[in-house]
Amino acid sequence: MQKLDRTLKNSLHQVQAKGRLRRERFGDLVYHRLADDSRPLTRGTIIFEDGTLIPGYPQIGRVMRLDKGLKEQFTGAFWAEEKVDGYNVRVFLLGERLLGVTRGGFLCPFTVDRLPDLIDRRIFSEHPELILCAEIAGPENPYLVGSPPFIHEDIQLFVFDGQRKGELDYLSQAEKRQLIEHYRLPSVQNFGRFQADDLSAIKQLMIKLNNEGREGLVFKEDIPGGKQSKYVTSEASLSDIEAMTRYLQDLPPEYFIGRILRLVMFLDEEGIGHTRELKTRLGAAFVEGVFKAIEQCQREHRVYHRFRCRLRNRANGKQLLAHLGRGDGHLQIVEHRLEQEGEFYVLEFDKVFQRTTGLLGELLSGGVVYD
Amino acid sequence: MQKLDRTLKNSLHQVQAKGRLRRERFGDLVYHRLADDSRPLTRGTIIFEDGTLIPGYPQIGRVMRLDKGLKEQFTGAFWAEEKVDGYNVRVFLLGERLLGVTRGGFLCPFTVDRLPDLIDRRIFSEHPELILCAEIAGPENPYLVGSPPFIHEDIQLFVFDGQRKGELDYLSQAEKRQLIEHYRLPSVQNFGRFQADDLSAIKQLMIKLNNEGREGLVFKEDIPGGKQSKYVTSEASLSDIEAMTRYLQDLPPEYFIGRILRLVMFLDEEGIGHTRELKTRLGAAFVEGVFKAIEQCQREHRVYHRFRCRLRNRANGKQLLAHLGRGDGHLQIVEHRLEQEGEFYVLEFDKVFQRTTGLLGELLSGGVVYD
Numbered sequence: 001m002q003k004l005d006r007t008l009k010n011s012l013h014q015v016q017a018k019g020r021l022r023r024e025r026f027g028d029l030v031y032h033r034l035a036d037d038s039r040p041l042t043r044g045t046i047i048f049e050d051g052t053l054i055p056g057y058p059q060i061g062r063v064m065r066l067d068k069g070l071k072e073q074f075t076g077a078f079w080a081e082e083k084v085d086g087y088n089v090r091v092f093l094l095g096e097r098l099l100g101v102t103r104g105g106f107l108c109p110f111t112v113d114r115l116p117d118l119i120d121r122r123i124f125s126e127h128p129e130l131i132l133c134a135e136i137a138g139p140e141n142p143y144l145v146g147s148p149p150f151i152h153e154d155i156q157l158f159v160f161d162g163q164r165k166g167e168l169d170y171l172s173q174a175e176k177r178q179l180i181e182h183y184r185l186p187s188v189q190n191f192g193r194f195q196a197d198d199l200s201a202i203k204q205l206m207i208k209l210n211n212e213g214r215e216g217l218v219f220k221e222d223i224p225g226g227k228q229s230k231y232v233t234s235e236a237s238l239s240d241i242e243a244m245t246r247y248l249q250d251l252p253p254e255y256f257i258g259r260i261l262r263l264v265m266f267l268d269e270e271g272i273g274h275t276r277e278l279k280t281r282l283g284a285a286f287v288e289g290v291f292k293a294i295e296q297c298q299r300e301h302r303v304y305h306r307f308r309c310r311l312r313n314r315a316n317g318k319q320l321l322a323h324l325g326r327g328d329g330h331l332q333i334v335e336h337r338l339e340q341e342g343e344f345y346v347l348e349f350d351k352v353f354q355r356t357t358g359l360l361g362e363l364l365s366g367g368v369v370y371d
Numbered sequence: 372m373q374k375l376d377r378t379l380k381n382s383l384h385q386v387q388a389k390g391r392l393r394r395e396r397f398g399d400l401v402y403h404r405l406a407d408d409s410r411p412l413t414r415g416t417i418i419f420e421d422g423t424l425i426p427g428y429p430q431i432g433r434v435m436r437l438d439k440g441l442k443e444q445f446t447g448a449f450w451a452e453e454k455v456d457g458y459n460v461r462v463f464l465l466g467e468r469l470l471g472v473t474r475g476g477f478l479c480p481f482t483v484d485r486l487p488d489l490i491d492r493r494i495f496s497e498h499p500e501l502i503l504c505a506e507i508a509g510p511e512n513p514y515l516v517g518s519p520p521f522i523h524e525d526i527q528l529f530v531f532d533g534q535r536k537g538e539l540d541y542l543s544q545a546e547k548r549q550l551i552e553h554y555r556l557p558s559v560q561n562f563g564r565f566q567a568d569d570l571s572a573i574k575q576l577m578i579k580l581n582n583e584g585r586e587g588l589v590f591k592e593d594i595p596g597g598k599q600s601k602y603v604t605s606e607a608s609l610s611d612i613e614a615m616t617r618y619l620q621d622l623p624p625e626y627f628i629g630r631i632l633r634l635v636m637f638l639d640e641e642g643i644g645h646t647r648e649l650k651t652r653l654g655a656a657f658v659e660g661v662f663k664a665i666e667q668c669q670r671e672h673r674v675y676h677r678f679r680c681r682l683r684n685r686a687n688g689k690q691l692l693a694h695l696g697r698g699d700g701h702l703q704i705v706e707h708r709l710e711q712e713g714e715f716y717v718l719e720f721d722k723v724f725q726r727t728t729g730l731l732g733e734l735l736s737g738g739v740v741y742d
Contacts, residue, residue, distance in 0.1 A: 059741050061739030061740065061741055062739055062740050062741070062742060063734075063737065063738075063739050064734045064740070065734055065735055065736075065737055067737075068735065068736050068737030069737040069738075069739070070737070071737060072736065072737030072738065073737065073739065229739055245631075248628060248631070248632060249632075252624075253623075253624030253625050253627070253628040254624050254742075256624070256627070256628060257619060257624040257627060257628075258742055260616075260619070260657045260661065261619060261620075261661060263658075264657070264658055264661035264662055264665070265661075265665070265734065267658070267662075268662060268665050274655075274658060274659065274662065276651060278654070278658065279651050279654030279655040279658050280647060280650050280651045280654055281654065282653070282654035282657060282658065283649070283650030283651055283652065283653035283654030283655070284645075284650040284654070286631045286635070286653060287634075287635055287638070287645060287649065287650050287653065288645065290631065290632060290635035290636075291635055291638075291639060291645065294635070294636070294639050363434075363435045363436055363636065364436055364439065365436075365439050365443065366434065366436055366438075366439030366440040366441070366442060366443030366444065367434075367440075367443065368432030368433055368434050368440070368444065368600055369432065369433050369435070370430050370432055370433070371433060371625075371629055
């Protein structure tokens with residue numbers, strides 16, 4: 001059993017006693033997953049049978065106003081790192097196996113399959129106690145509709161934090177930078193150290209990121225247990241709305257309302273103001289998204305998104321489908337093809353948005369709603 | 372005790388036994404209100420101490436597709452009546468008093484005050500058993516932000532149904548028309564009798580209503596217990612969004628998402644398609660609404676709407692404020708002025724949207740959200 005600090009050991013006993021750990025399998029591997037926050041442990045924490053504990057990655061508070069927000073959240077200096085729009089993974093070694101676990105605490109067959117392509121394994125042989133926290137993004141990922149515009153194919157991995165197994169604290173910036181440089185790890189951009197007073201520099205940086213279609217920044221205090229806050233561009237909010245309106249009924253309505261609010265707060269603070277072009281794009285996102293859903297529903301009797309991703313190993317593709325199929329009851333996963341193409345197996349599958357399909361199907365065939 | 376048919380009497384005993392009736396006061400008048408549907412009685416049904424029962428007005432199912440919807444909902448002929456965007460009241464005589472009750476089952480001090488201006492009381496003296504169902508709309512109403520564009524000041528009343536006390540069925544079109552004509556009652560427009568096959572005529576009518584900024588149509592089978600369905604214009608959905616985005620956080624997010632869906636379904640069926648102007652208006656509704664809320668919150672530290680209405684009697688104004696103040700816990704009512712102007716008392720009050728105020732206040736002062 002791995003060495004855990006005392007607080008962590010107590011917390012672990014508590015969640016075990018309360019029956020809040022769910023038993024999971026990944027091939028022949030058994031582990032337990034924490035499905036909800038239970039301070040200081042966070043949702044997505046996993047524990048293996050040998051006692052290895054991988055802490056969940058904590059939620060980061062969102063500021064929607066840089067002027068007051070940075071002053072309110074940070075008294076001293078903080079680092080500004082790029083926020084990349086992908087899915088969050090923690091990468092680590094278990095015995096000889098290099099594994100990747102998603103935010104929710106699921107070992108991911110796709111991530112595990114592709115890790116050797118994404119990161120130099122040597123770092124883990126030399127630092128077996130290390131956990132790397134990273135974002136995986138790109139047009140060929142099996143989780144997210146849409147991709148950062150600067151990734152044109154497949155996926156990329158971006159390290160943004162590191163920690164040691166059995167500890168809740170993260171590596172300092174110095175330790176993290178040293179590892180990133182030494183092992184040439186792909187990582188998120190670090191834009192340097194700022195203070196809340198450097199407002200105009202940070203706002204200029206945000207405008208640049210916005211123009212490049214990037215998601216935003218994470219601000220990080222460089223002390224143990226340091227604060228973190230995130231702030232996103234209007235482009236990020238808009239592209240989320242553009243990507244997801246087709247599946248209107250399968251997302252919580254707060255998804256859209258929250259992004260409209262962020263979008264306008266960003267425009268207001270950055271003084272970008274009421275451009276006609278932006279209004280047209282926002283309106284078009286909604287109108288065209290729903291139009292496309294109606295068309296697809298009429299033509300194919302279901303509203304779906306076709307995902308495509310590349311794997312090294314065919315069995316991992318099958319395991320991924322089984323994993324995705326376990327998800328939300330209102331999403332259906334339908335395999336389209338899984339075929340070798342050059343050095344990869346290409347997997348294409350459809351995620352059928354059953355609530356949107358159901359509602360549109362009902363309405364288009366003349367049903368009524370009571371709202 | 373008024374004569375009630377047997378089913379109604381049984382239903383009434385059941386809801387009484389289950390304790391589902393809430394005791395209410397209106398001045399010296401005591402009555403009971405049904406807060407939720409309890410078949411065949413609907414939410415908003417009220418019963419007075421003398422046994423007079425005023426049935427709730429039932430919810431009307433919404434079709435979002437005329438082509439299939441009318442065929443699906445109606446086998447025979449139906450009437451098409453204009454749907455006016457106001458608040459729903461039932462008007463009736465209790466002893467000598469002319470009263471008006473809202474959809475939710477509250478006797479309304481404003482409505483009761485203004486009824487003599489809105490309707491010829493003679494109909495009730497000659498038909499004391501009558502209940503008239505009507506919409507009250509206009510820029511000076513105390514409930515709704517926004518008004519139909521064709522009402523330029525104060526309020527107007529539009530009768531759309533009638534029934535007899537103690538009965539659940541509504542008057543036939545012939546009986547209703549006869550009363551409307553005889554007493555020159557203000558009423559919603561009746562566009563005539565249609566069949567599901569008259570699709571192109573109905574679609575043309577909808578385009579005309581849409582161009583005039585009218586809300587839509589209610590389709591009604593003219594038989595006892597006949598079906599009703601409603602269908603609204605894209606203009607109605609858009610103007611709701613325009614009116615309410617400022618109070619984004621105080622409405623259920625489904626309010627906006629549902630209207631986006633209706634809007635696009637309407638455009639799609641009417642073949643109005645992807646006009647740039649409409650997209651800009653939809654985007655502008657969201658962007659400008661949130662901008663205005665931010666401005667108001669920064670300037671006045673609260674997000675509110677100022678309502679204005681006219682009353683004949685000062686005491687009714689005070690009673691209205693007390694009534695509104697009882698509402699949702701997250702809305703605050705602040706009297707601005709209540710002063711005589713010519714033949715009316717003009718009441719102005721602010722409805723403070725506390726959730727929007729709270730969230731924007733928190734965010735603008737640098738707070739974080741976890742979403």
